[in-house]
Amino acid sequence: MDEPALRQLIDDIRAGVLDPDDAVARLRRLPFVDLGFARVDHHRALRQRVGEAVYAPGKTARQCGEIVVELLAEPGETPVLLTRADADQVAASLAVAPGGEVSRRGTLATVCWRTAPARTGRVVVVTAGTADLPVAEECLAVLRAYGFAPALVADCGVAGVHRILASADDVAGADVVVVVAGMEGALASLVAGITAAPVVAVPVSTGYGAAFEGITALLGMLASCAAGLTVVGIDNGFGAACAVARMLP
Amino acid sequence: MDEPALRQLIDDIRAGVLDPDDAVARLRRLPFVDLGFARVDHHRALRQRVGEAVYAPGKTARQCGEIVVELLAEPGETPVLLTRADADQVAASLAVAPGGEVSRRGTLATVCWRTAPARTGRVVVVTAGTADLPVAEECLAVLRAYGFAPALVADCGVAGVHRILASADDVAGADVVVVVAGMEGALASLVAGITAAPVVAVPVSTGYGAAFEGITALLGMLASCAAGLTVVGIDNGFGAACAVARMLP
Amino acid sequence: MDEPALRQLIDDIRAGVLDPDDAVARLRRLPFVDLGFARVDHHRALRQRVGEAVYAPGKTARQCGEIVVELLAEPGETPVLLTRADADQVAASLAVAPGGEVSRRGTLATVCWRTAPARTGRVVVVTAGTADLPVAEECLAVLRAYGFAPALVADCGVAGVHRILASADDVAGADVVVVVAGMEGALASLVAGITAAPVVAVPVSTGYGAAFEGITALLGMLASCAAGLTVVGIDNGFGAACAVARMLP
Amino acid sequence: MDEPALRQLIDDIRAGVLDPDDAVARLRRLPFVDLGFARVDHHRALRQRVGEAVYAPGKTARQCGEIVVELLAEPGETPVLLTRADADQVAASLAVAPGGEVSRRGTLATVCWRTAPARTGRVVVVTAGTADLPVAEECLAVLRAYGFAPALVADCGVAGVHRILASADDVAGADVVVVVAGMEGALASLVAGITAAPVVAVPVSTGYGAAFEGITALLGMLASCAAGLTVVGIDNGFGAACAVARMLP
Amino acid sequence: MDEPALRQLIDDIRAGVLDPDDAVARLRRLPFVDLGFARVDHHRALRQRVGEAVYAPGKTARQCGEIVVELLAEPGETPVLLTRADADQVAASLAVAPGGEVSRRGTLATVCWRTAPARTGRVVVVTAGTADLPVAEECLAVLRAYGFAPALVADCGVAGVHRILASADDVAGADVVVVVAGMEGALASLVAGITAAPVVAVPVSTGYGAAFEGITALLGMLASCAAGLTVVGIDNGFGAACAVARMLP
Amino acid sequence: MDEPALRQLIDDIRAGVLDPDDAVARLRRLPFVDLGFARVDHHRALRQRVGEAVYAPGKTARQCGEIVVELLAEPGETPVLLTRADADQVAASLAVAPGGEVSRRGTLATVCWRTAPARTGRVVVVTAGTADLPVAEECLAVLRAYGFAPALVADCGVAGVHRILASADDVAGADVVVVVAGMEGALASLVAGITAAPVVAVPVSTGYGAAFEGITALLGMLASCAAGLTVVGIDNGFGAACAVARMLP
Amino acid sequence: MDEPALRQLIDDIRAGVLDPDDAVARLRRLPFVDLGFARVDHHRALRQRVGEAVYAPGKTARQCGEIVVELLAEPGETPVLLTRADADQVAASLAVAPGGEVSRRGTLATVCWRTAPARTGRVVVVTAGTADLPVAEECLAVLRAYGFAPALVADCGVAGVHRILASADDVAGADVVVVVAGMEGALASLVAGITAAPVVAVPVSTGYGAAFEGITALLGMLASCAAGLTVVGIDNGFGAACAVARMLP
């Protein structure tokens, strides 16, 4: 239900067309389409600007496809995305909704059927190591879906601090920086120290020894000595991209 | 051993038919059938009203079948259920005990051979996302086995709060509400805030980033700001259904 | 805002007295009183039947008193309670709202200013050890505030299993049983095995060796082999009482 | 060392005034003042825009004062702040640097000696409960130091969901929303669902039962079903304010 | 209720003196004395041989005294013990039950009013460091109460492996060895390797760096490479002594 | 090196046959055979009475076989055992050392080549559920290898407390009881309450909801309210059997 | 960029050949080669003496090969190593860079293409059990690549303490000792007690019962009662070897 529909409803009450009991009931509800197994939230883009992406894990391949079709049925400029989909889910969704662009993320994929208009904010995605690239790729794919043209600066872990310092100007000049790092995640603190831009840290489940599937990087980023760093969940490249979409016009 | 059998035993003592030593020994025991690898507890329904379900994991396919047969051998109105059974266990059990109704739960299944008489309590099962459906399905299957006709309200996570508000009347009018939610599990708090009914929260091992296989949802539900919420173990749709069976006549 | 006020609002829309823009805004809100530091929720009792209790920790003594006064200002039959209050908070609240009944819980206290009408449900509170009594006391105080006359069966830990078996009839005959237990929390499983009533388990932060401030009892209750047991947070006697209030008429 | 000083250095090299060995050494360093026990980073504001605040815990009262004096010695518009200071640290600092404005945070305090010029971004700080106010106060104090005029919306926990819906317009119209919540932290997910603005979530160490000193709220916020939410450390109102200062012009 | 009383009950049933309903009820119960706040288990010594000790924490000083008096009222050879009592609890108990022998355990104490007859088993208690002595003292006091004359071998941590090897004959010749160790708890593995006797390991909450209040020692003992080692809870010298009392005649 | 060999060495020193330097070196060593990848400890049986079993995981199939052959090469009455061996390890070992008796433990196996002389101690192994049987089977196989004739009492979980009470006489009459239990592990506390014998508790990694791969059972057993219970590691049926071998003559 | 290149740069500034702006930018950077997905750090050997090894997990087989080729392209005496490579990664790397020597580590492998000149330090690697050998093998392979000729002393766990004492002279005479141990990791404490050399402890993810994938060994080593022990991450044989390379000339 969009703004005009809401005003129509109020007019119906005034005109006596709508029974008061029904009005009370309807006014407490906002619009979505109920597929039985999912309530597709067409209104989310108005409320959150980031739209509703389809998170594939735990859904059947068929359910993925049906939700994508429903989202595409609603006209608009909001991206339509399927994330962390396995091969079956990708195939089933493309079968019913052809034309999606597929980005790899390890054995999983991000698929994008509709892209938002181009946006001008400068977004830099920095990774600590080569093994962090799959998570960075998910973030880049979602950023592109939201209209950004993000830059990637890869393999800048603090054990060779000159590597990130070599890209210091890019980092300092960004509107938002996303830092994708596993192991001890120290890169996020260092980056936040050389830029005035918002820094979104994404802990990654890479590493060994005591990396504990990303928990060490997560804790390190949350306990960072650099003020104003914010953090998303482990491996959550998607969430970091959505955070950027909220921050920039 | 039911009530009449117990009274017979007392009469035997009075009549001097039973030796005092034997009486002491027997009176300290309640009845079950010992299959060697399992002690099937026919008396449980009298004590707990919820009967003894067969939890499949860790049992051989053959053991599952033998226990089901033993449970069916005892007449009564208690449901006879096999839960979280894999394909082999389902097949072996149906081979020796035909006629069970199979409900899917991801790669596992719930099988029901005997259903309790219909009960009138209104039970609503709410899920936060589509990925929570397998756990909800187990809960629904067990509720139906106990004689309920539960309603399902799916995909109402708090990120689109209007979705649950749209079903607020159903939730408020229920006799018990079961909330099945992964990720941060916030839906349970919200639902408990809009109904006076008992709310049983089931944390689910879905989610990513920092969901930690359901631990985050579990902790969130236990720490809920909504008073009077109670919680069962992760993914324990069966337990939630049994809790409902205890709460309603 | 109660039912009549809501209907008046609808009438005002119909009569054109209320501007549509204002109507949209107001209809999306439910009533509460804003004290600046707290939004006192007079409507909660209608929605949840359990009312809003004042949880003292983290509030100043003065804030406790002001909220209690506000709650008492609303006529009705809902209990008015202050929980886990320290000596200062109790004194400050009784100074501005005389007449509250104080129940001890270790160094903290529960204060009740208004009690609900008597309810007939039989509630039994069982504790595993003497050290669990403070948490049980909080639960009993809140149950009495909600109109129940709960029974206490103390010190029945499973290491002396005959102690709980001696009270087996009381437990079996209850409408709800609350089990309050620290250490390994095993009593909850045993009690759930000898009653058909709902069992609400409260883990307690007593014990030593590997009790870990109640975490061991909490996990044990959640992993219980007894079907249909539900659990609240550690030391949450208040929450258990509220759960009972939801379960019984 | 600011931009002009850096250019002077390059000029000195060109003019042969500066020895190459010294130039290599100096060019690899950025400016700070070394107090022996602390290296006060005057350059931080240029790099990060958020300046260097003095985090009091672990420092002696005298050290706090000396660092504040050093920061004030450098002219500029960067805020000068002392955070989480106890009574001794506040007194010692005000003794050597009079004129600081003190904001309470429970038993600790934030002191601000210099405030940045006014900024126009609309910042809304939402709290779940009254017990979250001390952390919110720290955040508000730091936001004011950075030139913002933040609004506070207190006591909007999801157990009474109408309370936050009553402030939905304020939340939806903000440029950034900070959500401060303990217990299960569910409010952050709900708020992120009703605004398109960036949402910074601050988990708080309040709550009981299974709140575990803020860990439950932290995990819940990181695992949130609302896309684009970012999180800072437990009770870190300061960090959330710095994040806002990075996000807004 | 002892053996003769039980036989009398059976005789009453046979003679018709006892109503069958009452007989059923009584036969399901074993004897204890109900003090209201505690169910004192006089029967425990018959069942477990280790009697019921009074664990002081969480009990009021008065409750401690009343339970001790009740235990002493029952004649027998079972030890009567109060453990981990603070100064108030010790004083209150000795006031109503004079003559108890007090053993220190840091700020707490073990008090023994009645000692079992002397037993001949050779028990050796080994500690890793001087800081483990308080826990060892509790173990020694309880062992003496149970009639043993335990030997103490102190300060034999593995960092100076010759210290335990110097006592190797004592350890090898013992009937049971109790190893009390904090930090990494490695001494238990080493001791189990040089004796054929049962080894009971008690992790202690001493240590630093990564000792985590005894958790590291506990885990190390449970994961020991020495076969047949068994473990009790952290700091549980009492439990280790009771285990010894079960193992030896 | 056994006792006579040691005396010969001393005689050689006295006779001047052995150089003092060599004597010092040799006297500091006890005997083992070095296979390069393993130091087979023939002396262990003298020191520990439980011999050295071959723990298969992490060893190659060939290594398993070579160590078994080496152990069999030493005459004696100590059991020769291979534990938790997979199919390849079993086959490789039987190929070089025929005649071993294989006991299943889920997908793994215990193999016994040599059995100790019969011992008379009565050992009872109790399990909480059918799913605990594989761990109990390992324990039984090792007990038989050590010469015991253990009894098995299966499926006695506390949710049907009469099942263990029905075997109360067996449990009370045992010389040692081993309790094998997953989920919340409450059975160990209950058993320890009805027997005076040593109770060795084995937590099992079965269960769901909040069983956490046996951690919940482990913690519950360590925090048990029953005095004198001792615990081994998760699923460690082998360790429990070795503990029994230490306890009984 | 090496020392001469740096001096050339300074000369260019003095001569006016280099623009000041460019000079500032270039002087803040140190040299590496950017392959797009990786920034190969040729300078690391100068800074750290240990060179840059290629950690295979998370990299594609092709990426592994390309980085190895790039490292070999730089002349020098630094080892060129690929660690924890699976079969595909090994094959792809040897295809583009023939001649590497492969050392097994369970299913993974270490490959070495270039070895440093021989070094004279005596390094002893001690393992607690046969199952620790794969981690020790990685450590030995990297030590050999760095020019050492390390000795291996295998299977010396503390449960048979004479086994390590038999090698006490080797351990005492080493320049550095690396202790590789799983389960409770106690061997590290014991070894540190019998040598004056630096001891580097490597916890291993072997063991059962409560070994928790190496966490128990890790904690035990960090909490060791032996002063001056240092620790690396779980299974990190590579890191231990690099630490040795830092310690010895």
Added chain:
Amino acid sequence: MDEPALRQLIDDIRAGVLDPDDAVARLRRLPFVDLGFARVDHHRALRQRVGEAVYAPGKTARQCGEIVVELLAEPGETPVLLTRADADQVAASLAVAPGGEVSRRGTLATVCWRTAPARTGRVVVVTAGTADLPVAEECLAVLRAYGFAPALVADCGVAGVHRILASADDVAGADVVVVVAGMEGALASLVAGITAAPVVAVPVSTGYGAAFEGITALLGMLASCAAGLTVVGIDNGFGAACAVARMLP
């Protein structure tokens, strides 16, 4: 027992002065003095070069003094140290052993009575923040006791990376670097990247938000992307100094 005493013993055996049984017993022992509550290990310095320091926590003030006196009674060049002593322990020790030099560590102190001869190794201790100084002070005091003249570089956290780069030459030129850091501990990784010397990382229990009393820094250092970093326990400045004493001549 030193080398000559050992040879005398062998001579006594050869001469027949010593009975063989006694010889066997004595040869298995190394020397220490048994104070009853402690076995003072005079031999440790010979074995470990680092001597035996007295760790005060858990010892009575009197015990601290007695052990110090015993250590001083043995002539030599080994340092005599009391660590983490509270005011009572310091006073009691200085009363019986005057002349110790006291270094503060927060509310605790290190006391040194005897210092080793001067050693020439260059040791640099780096801290991330001012709050890390107490742990660094302990490390410095112990290093000085071992004869080193360590340098301190304070307050170099990575959020202002130029601060550590300004001291890069000192760090690169050191023989060993100790990094003392709380919060996320990232400084250790960075330092290990700019020096070829051994780096010993000491996690510190400072920080907030998600520092978890040093666990986050500990994990970050163990999972570091910088090869060859080694780690000691949380706040263990003493252990780091002992590690340095092992590494340098």
